Amino acid sequence: MKTIRAKDLLAERYGKKGSEKREKFREEAYSYYFGEIIRNRRKELKMSQEKLAEAVGKKRPYISRIENGEDIRISNLLLIANALDLSIQLIARE
Secondary structure (H helix, E strand, O other), rough: OOOOOHHHHHHHHHHOOOOHHHHHHHHHHHHHHHHHHHHHHHOOOOOOOHHHHHHHOOOOOHHHHOOOOOOOOOHHHHHHHHHOOOOOOOOOOO
């Protein structure tokens, strides 16, 4: 059985790091990841999409789209994170 490294699989499926196709995949993956965090935290707090939308001044379909992986603006991410009592940490790469 041959072992396949994740970075090799990503390169095969989405191109080399830095390529347009790979960057598009990366952006979509982050949007999906943020959506999952938001959905799980909202459910943990037993909060409906409607209540979260009200708390951040948006409409319920917007929250649904975010939870389903639509790209989110940083300003809206901060509003939603605050409403869900989540913190966001930015760390400089070395």
